[in-house]
Amino acid sequence: MSWRVVHVTNIDQLSLHLDNLQVKRGDEELKIPLSDIFSLIIEDLTCKLTSRLIVELSKHNILVILCGQDHLPEAQIIPVSGHFGQHKRMLQQLNWSEDNQQVLWQKIIRQKIYNQSRVMERSHIEQARVNRLFNLMTEVEDWDIHNAEAQAAKIYFNSFFDETYHRGDRDRIENAALNYGYAVLHAAIGRTIVAKGLLPNVGVFHRGERNPFNLASDLIEPLRPVIDAYVLESPPEDYLTKEYRVKLINLLHATVLIGGKKQTVIRAIDMFISSLINYFDANGDENLLKLPSAEKMVVHEL
Structure with missing residues (x-):
């Protein structure tokens, strides 16, 4: 069962690398297996997300929360189909x-x-x-x-x-x-x-x-x-x-x-x-x- 809660702030880009969330800031890079992630909370309004990553986050039923300038959640991404039945x-x-x-x-x-x-x-x-x-x-x-x-x-x-x-x-x-x-x-x-x-x-x-x-x-x-x-x-x-x-x-x-x-x-x-x-x-x-x-x-x- 997924368990990791990822909090994003002051990041340049989030993208997909194989089955991992790839986090980039300047020359720094971090990869987190999608299978470990329960939720992704994004507070950086300048952070770029690739469409490919968004699709894979949805496929993995990962909760994605987008926050506004006041840091409070404004929107979330959920899959269109989350269950086989x-x-x-x-x-x-x-x-x-x-x-x-x-x-x-x-x-x-x-x-x-x-x-x-x-x-x-x-x-x-x-x-x-x-x-x-x-x-x-x-x-x-x-x-x-x-x-x-x-x-x-x-x-x-x-x-x-x-x-x-x-x-x-x-x-x-x-x-x-x-x-x-x-x-x-x-x-x-x-x-x-x-x-x-x-x-x-x-x-x-x-x-x-x-x-x-x-x-x-x-x-x-x-x-x-x-x-x-x-x-x-x-x-x-x-x-x-x-x-x-x-x-x-x-x-x-x-x-x-x-x-x-x-x-x-x-x-x-x-x-x-x-x-x-x-x-x-x-x-x-x-x-x-x-x-x-x-x-x-x-x-x-x-």
Whole structure:
């Protein structure tokens, strides 16, 4: 399984050499086997990419993220066909049972709230606030109609910041860091969704007409606390420095618990999506679902 995350800045050209990514800067040259690469994140707006390389990156299901001047991901390249049984898988997805989707969404939100509570415990937040999240987790209903997710989020973020904090405040560097980490994670999930032959724009809960990755927007929820934990425990001192961005990217190698074992986030995404497919194929057998847990999560040894 591919594992390497390549971050590109201050580079002259990226090209293909045999089955390797060839990186050039002046007279310097580096080659990385394509089979090792999970994702390629390009922050250099002057870097040249050859068309031949782009085609091979797509064939290898390598996630390619292009960033703008603010360093935040602006675009990504995904393959047109990522799975040998894509047509069959897509037809099955379009016929997923509404009841099974509802159960899945309920479990996703419960797991997200649980993982948020674990992040709070890591930071020694007062137990009364942690208990409020545990209570909300048990109260998540069909499609979360009473919005326990939003209630939990308010308690969660207000436990770390003052009452004036708002996730939409773009002037706060903590939000910039969270948004960057979420964007990389969201793209990684989208890449794996396509590689599994699923339609990324057909979500379970998220159904935005302008969102090409509704399903990724669903599946990111229980994994957001991985990004949260790092940003809260190692807050940025300046706006998205290169060093800090690299650390956020490397959170794809953080470890979480899934299926009773510790796995990297990259591997957990793969297992999570595979279990989701098995769940629907078995007409909603909940025993087949494997959701990532923040229990025993490791985000610093990167």
